[in-house]
Amino acid sequence: MTFASAAASGTHSSGITASMLTLELFTPQDDGRTVYLAGNFNDWMARDARYEMKRVREGHYRFTFQQSFPRNMVLEYKYTKGGWEGEELGYDGFPPSNRHIEHPRGNVSDLVPQWKQHSGTYNPMYFPEIQIVAKRFNVPQLRRRRRISILLPWNYKTSGKRYPVLYLQDGQNLFEDDAPFGTWGVDKQLAALAQQGKGEVIVVAIDHGGKERIREFMPYDTHKWGDGLGRDYAQFLAETLKPYIDKNFRTLAGREHTGIGGSSMGGLISIFAGMLFPQVFSKYMIFSPSLWVSPRIYTDSEHFSKLPETKVYLYAGEREGSNTVNNVKKFKDAVEKRGMPAGALQVRLEVDPTGLHNEGRWGKEFPKAMNWLY
Secondary structure (H helix, E strand, O other), rough: HHHHHHHHHHHEEEEEEOOEEEEEEOOOEEEEEOEEEEEEOOOOOOOHHEOOEEEEEEOEEEEEEOOEOOOOOEEEEEEEEEOHHEEEEOOOOOOOEEEEOOOEEEEEEEOOOOOOOOOOOOOOOHEEEEEEEEEEEEEEOOEEEEEEEEEEOHHHHHOOOOOEEEEOOOHHHHOOOOOOOOOOHHHHHHHHHHHHHOOOOOEEEOOOOOOHHHHHHHHOOOOOOOOOHHHHHHHHHHHHHHHHHHHHEOOOOOHEEEEEEEEHHHHHHHHHHHHOOOOOOOOEEEOOOOOOHHHHHHHHHOOOOOOOOOEEEEEEEOOOOOOOHHHHHHHHHHOOOOOOOOEEEEEEEEEEEOOOOOHHHHHHHHHHHHHHHH
């Protein structure tokens, strides 16, 4: 029996401790923000609803793990106020080293003398609730598994409402501060929008396939990269993932409330998914799409949307490469020449003369696109 199955069934193998672990946190600087645990037990997610601490009284928080740990496991963790911009600080004002427990069981008391204060333009109470739908979600069309995350509006638990949905590619780069290529900061952008009474949208973040990313996002076969798996990946989004999300979360499931998007190759596959499934998606957030990879996309764009009330937000930066802006303009022209009735298809193109090809720039474009699309 594996550790995971033992924990799930409530049984213990010889290598599992028999008692739970409870953490007691005391902090003289209690500003009312929710306290979370992040550690090697949840991939260091700074705002994980599964590890939200219970507020016992002012300055006193408690959390009891609902699983036991292997006897030889060293538990590493830190306390946060919902993000690394709100992590714990020592008396010297600097983030301390990771806390660790060599035998994670029993009761442990910790002290956090002060916290990092967020200096951005939003109130942390509006942070979305980030959940891991599955670390290894089955992708039957590709015979692979993939981490799927979901960012729920800050008031999801209490509102009782249903929400529009946006499916975004390259989930590793959307909200994690330590993302390898930078981050869009979608969680912070959603918090800032929510504080303005906007952006009440569920965001589904789909991790890319690592070394298979290009092939999975490639619409067509090519001599350089081989067989394109874009059709299979798009079918996964429309026929497997979306039905699951609609079944398990309070979504507005109609196409008029459903968007898809991404950047670079993620933007390209989002366009292609729109060609294949116009009955599923009506809103497109396309940043710096790698159109040069698949020139056929221009002639096939007549299939981009066969239904009215479609909105396409295009962005490109002039410092991304000599042809990036021209390619996006060419795609916009191809889509608009389809001859749909006036108002049935709306396309907006934003060009930044100094825009680079990176996550930070796409993150800045995200709230503008959200406001226009939703």
